[in-house]
Amino acid sequence: MLEVNGVIVRYGSRQILNQVDLRAEKGTFVGIIGPNGSGKTTLVKTINNIIKPNSGSITIDGRSLDTMGSVEIAKNIAMVSQVISINFEFTVEDVVLMGRTPYIKGAETHEDMEIVQDAMKKTKILHLKDRFVTQLSGGELQKVIIARALAQDPKILILDEPTSHLDITNQIDILNLVKEASRKGMLVIAVIHDLNLAAYYCDKICLIRDGDLISSGIPEEVLTPSNIKTAYNIDVEVINNQITNSLYVIPRLEPLSKQEPVVISELI
Numbered sequence: 001m002l003e004v005n006g007v008i009v010r011y012g013s014r015q016i017l018n019q020v021d022l023r024a025e026k027g028t029f030v031g032i033i034g035p036n037g038s039g040k041t042t043l044v045k046t047i048n049n050i051i052k053p054n055s056g057s058i059t060i061d062g063r064s065l066d067t068m069g070s071v072e073i074a075k076n077i078a079m080v081s082q083v084i085s086i087n088f089e090f091t092v093e094d095v096v097l098m099g100r101t102p103y104i105k106g107a108e109t110h111e112d113m114e115i116v117q118d119a120m121k122k123t124k125i126l127h128l129k130d131r132f133v134t135q136l137s138g139g140e141l142q143k144v145i146i147a148r149a150l151a152q153d154p155k156i157l158i159l160d161e162p163t164s165h166l167d168i169t170n171q172i173d174i175l176n177l178v179k180e181a182s183r184k185g186m187l188v189i190a191v192i193h194d195l196n197l198a199a200y201y202c203d204k205i206c207l208i209r210d211g212d213l214i215s216s217g218i219p220e221e222v223l224t225p226s227n228i229k230t231a232y233n234i235d236v237e238v239i240n241n242q243i244t245n246s247l248y249v250i251p252r253l254e255p256l257s258k259q260e261p262v263v264i265s266e267l268i
Contacts (some may be wrong), residue, residue, distance in 0.1 A: 007056035031202035099151030139170030
């Protein structure tokens with residue numbers, strides 16, 4: 001059980017999170033949605049203890065993060081950040097093995113290497129294990145970082161925009177992967193911009209606007225035209241997608257006017 005109670009975060013005089021409350025249990029996929037600059041990344045970094053709240057508390061299974069050391073937090077929470085940059089020529093296997101750092105005392109064990117191998121199999125990157133990460137595509141590198149997080153064997157997996165800048169195939173691969181992790185008991189918390197992907201994959205959605213958690217619950221409770229209008233200032237239709245059997249958000253857009261074709265001879 002993760003509990004976020006009355007969390008306030010300020011950057012100088014600016015308040016970024018306003019009395020945020022959030023509760024989520026293991027085996028749940030939680031999506032954090034909201035417009036740019038609403039506080040989504042600040043929230044997940046605060047849950048991971050990267051940012052200290054000015055007030056409020058965060059507990060895991062009743063224990064405050066304030067009472068845990070960095071190693072214990074790393075055994076409970078793994079985070080895949082929005083910006084990934086590895087400029088050293090580590091192999092894929094080396095990077096995934098870094099996820100075992102909280103557990104390794106001295107040299108890695110046979111069990112550590114088995115966990116690393118399993119993480120690479122789950123993310124479908126085992127065939128890349130001897131490649132340098134500097135030689136990988138963006139989608140491949142994202143899978144390596146997720147494999148490293150899985151090798152960390154956390155109770156909670158946090159992903160900050162895990163599908164940004166990826167093609168649709170890699171987006172689906174990654175979301176299927178973390179969905180499966182949640183089904184096997186892990187609590188997954190992901191910042192997601194695509195409302196339709198959030199509706200399809202998430203068990204629970206939290207909608208943030210200007211640091212306020214304005215709605216939280218199952219997709220049908222959160223993804224309503226009025227909530228989306230309040231958060232994003234855009235009118236939408238919300239329908240049930242007959243193919244996926246999940247909600248589908250359609251912006252109400254004005255038809256684009258058709259322009260007359262340009263005659264090349266008129267430009268000469």
